[in-house]
Amino acid sequence: MFRKIAVAAGLMAAAIAGPAQAQDYPTKPIEFIVPWGPGGGSDTQMRLVAQGLAEETGQAVPVINMPGVGGNVGLAEFAKRPADGYTISQIHEGLLISNGTGITDLNWDSFMPIALVTSSPQYLTLSKNDNFSTFEEMVAYAKEHPGAVRAGVTLAGVPHLHMAMIEDAFDIQFSYVGYEGTGQRIRALVGGNIDVAIGDVSSAGQFVENGDLIFAAVGMPERTAEEPDVRTFKELGQDLDLAVTRGVVLPKGTPQDVADALEAHLEKVMQNEDVRTKIKNVGSEPVFLGQDAYKAYLGKLSETVNRLVGKLAG
């Protein structure tokens, strides 16, 4: 109790003395709101980033899972938190789509993007079936039989956007079956209940190695180190960028020097070999884009989403 009062008194004193000096930032634990449930990709990767950030700053960085409505509950709560740099959160492509389809009013520019930290390459994954076993065969089959290829997606979610991008670029049409999450999609793909889906190395890699599934193409500018035999969409004739990128954001209105300090810390975290290895282990790529580059990236992504969002709305 006394300790609590002492802490409270200290906080009040700090509040009276004005915002903490940015060069000291952080002087207390930073809460990391992950707007998704435990055990998923965002949760695991952000826990690794949080651990690195804690080591880097010497302050605890507790992860708080706040799932619900595709990440929007946690972000709505986050938007109300004080903009002092002691609450941070994470966004990915899903937020832009939720905004586009009208599920939330929040968008990427409702926050202060600080750094893009991980990027998970997404693969177009085919089930073993009689009709096609390569990308070209799939496209040919889909052109011949419009709507016959069943694609597993999260309706109005990131995989749906990726599928719509493929539809758009190669002028084909899928029929959609809704699933919740990559694990479910891959299970359905292995069980033969759907024909194509977006997958990643961590959830589908071993099935591909085992011969149960086929990686038809990867949505990265260059071939990945994990699956060097899988061609990129660029090689297949259309430059598609299908990645799930996760970045750290601050509430809007955070002092610029705090934002810069956090950016600098995160840059060091993303150079930490241990963090890099672990992020690779869970099937993602450690990257670092600072505030300006990240904003530019989100702006470009936003254009793509707005162009295709009409294809997603149900």
Add this chain to the structure above:
Amino acid sequence: MLDAFLAGAHQVFAFDTLIYMLIGSVAGIVAAAIPGFTVTMAIILTLPLTFAMDPLQGVSVMLSVYVGGYTGGLISAALLGIPGTPSSVATTFDAYPMARGGEPGRALSLGVWSSFFGTIISTIILIVAAPPLALIAVKLGPWEYFSLIVFALTIVASLVGNSLMRGLIAGVIGLGLATVGPDPMMGRPRLTFDSDILMPGLPFLIVLIGIFAISQLMGEVEDDGKSETKGALIPDVIEFKTWAVMREVLMHPVNLIRSSLIGVFIGALPGAGGSIANLLAYDQAKRSSKTPEEFGKGTPDGVIASEAGNSATAGGGLIPMIALGIPGSAVDAILMAALMVHGISVGPRLIMDNADLAYGMFIAMIVASLMMLVVCVLSMRLFLRVTDIPKQFIVPTVMICCVIGAFALNNRVTDLYLLGAIGLVGYGLKSLDYPLAPLVLGVILGPIAETNLRRALMSDGDWTVFFTRPISAVLLAAALLSVIFSIRSVLKMRKKNRAVTDEQDGD
């Protein structure tokens, strides 16, 4: 294979691993015993710690939390009548009356031994038959899932208590409650009336705590003018008879094995899990019993079925994860993440590429269940002390724990308001003699049924597929049989009751 087995054993039996596992086991039991706290929560808390451990060591610790957690729920179910975890709902039906009837020690011992045997049986099946079972599980499409849920819904008849009609109403209310919130396919809000509180939907755990815990705690402080209301909840006759109870459990081999098998199969289906297995096992035990009228009054068979059933989902849940790298529940997903962080890819090749790890996990399961047994037997006297604590402390404190659990689930303040509202509804329903278990069953099964129905029709617009896919057809036939059986037994009961009331009227 032997090499891998020995390598795995060597790692699990390291001194520090065993100590960590012991701590994990205690943590799992305690977390599950407190209403509102869940195993998932305990495992999330251990996750960052395992980043710093060896892969097998980390997973072993998590498995001991996991196994302990499937048993701990029994403690508050038996002593307070509140399921400590979603998977111990059916345990309250018989363990609580037994404890109230003056045999709390026997109720706990029965549950602990059944849990132990359930875990062991499920681990054996996991070792022997994981790959083929996982392949079957993965072949099941939305049609089979939907038919399975239809079958599972028919067990409402076993949970209805005094009135079939009110049981059905409660079950359908549960189905309805689960439709509030984001639509499971598109994520668009429905029936939320633009309220921030309803926007994320009604989380199943909040419903469970509200319906069972809050209403039960309110019931504890009812004052019907009789004297003992301010005393302890349970008379303090403490007799464990640990070994005698072990023999008692083994005297029901059919029930034990059937319940464990149900647990394994339900556990192996991604998405279902322990919260259904205990109810299904209870239902099957009741139906095949020669004395179904004893169920709900403190029969050992009810405790055995529920506890063996829910603990067996521990091994069952690992089947798709170890064999195929497909997580069946949030807990499995966290286990997988813990392995992947260390650079172990989890998938169909895990048993081939990392055999020592797979065998190590099997060994860890067995060690964890032994630890659970030892911890429970040694600490049971301590747990029974809970019943000596006067009501004025236990009722408010348990309520606080429920509030913490409800908040910590999703860190949402709005969930707390839901908790209060649902608690009042639960109390009202209880006062009007509505059975509560069907409502919870409805909330669990509703979303699975809806999602798979819609998914099935998206995959293939043809309704007849439900009848032409063999497994789906078998499950639907089983559901039909189950309904016929229930109607028959209801009619039989009614005849019996009428005979009894006739006698009374003639008196």
Add this chain to the structure above:
Amino acid sequence: MTNGTEKSAAAGADASAASRARAEFARLISYIVFGLGSVYLSVRASALPTSRWEPLGAGSFPKLVFAVLAVLCLISAVRTVIDLRKTGHLSGLGAALAEWLKVRRFAFALFGLLVIYLGVLPYAGFSLATFVFLLITQLMIAGISKKTVIQSLIAALIFSVGLNLLFAEVFNVFLPRGVLFAG
């Protein structure tokens, strides 16, 4: 059997029949409430937009569920009305309700306190709100005496401030801190 016992037995049977009738009446109200609610929700659900991705939209399943609920409630209500008309006496409803509430006064008081507690929690913070809630409820259930006050104070302190510290410091789980101590 003497005449007297027969009479009291008859009176007892009468009273239990009356209380059963009252319970049935209370349930009848619940059937009507649930029935009307489900009709309303069913209508609301059918107004939900359909989807171009699937034959069943977001509204189909809830519509079905609430329609079934409405039918079940209707059947139950009709059966109860028939029963009540057969058995007849619905006397002393008001007195019974008062007695019912009196027996449950602590339960409702406890619930009322819980509601206030949950409402105050986000503003006062976990420690303070919990301390007050525990203290009041414990004293309400146990009655006020020197012994219970001291016991309750200690217990309330442990389970409010103590739990909060345990969760925050050991588990890194942050319970609502409240706006009183801005932080």
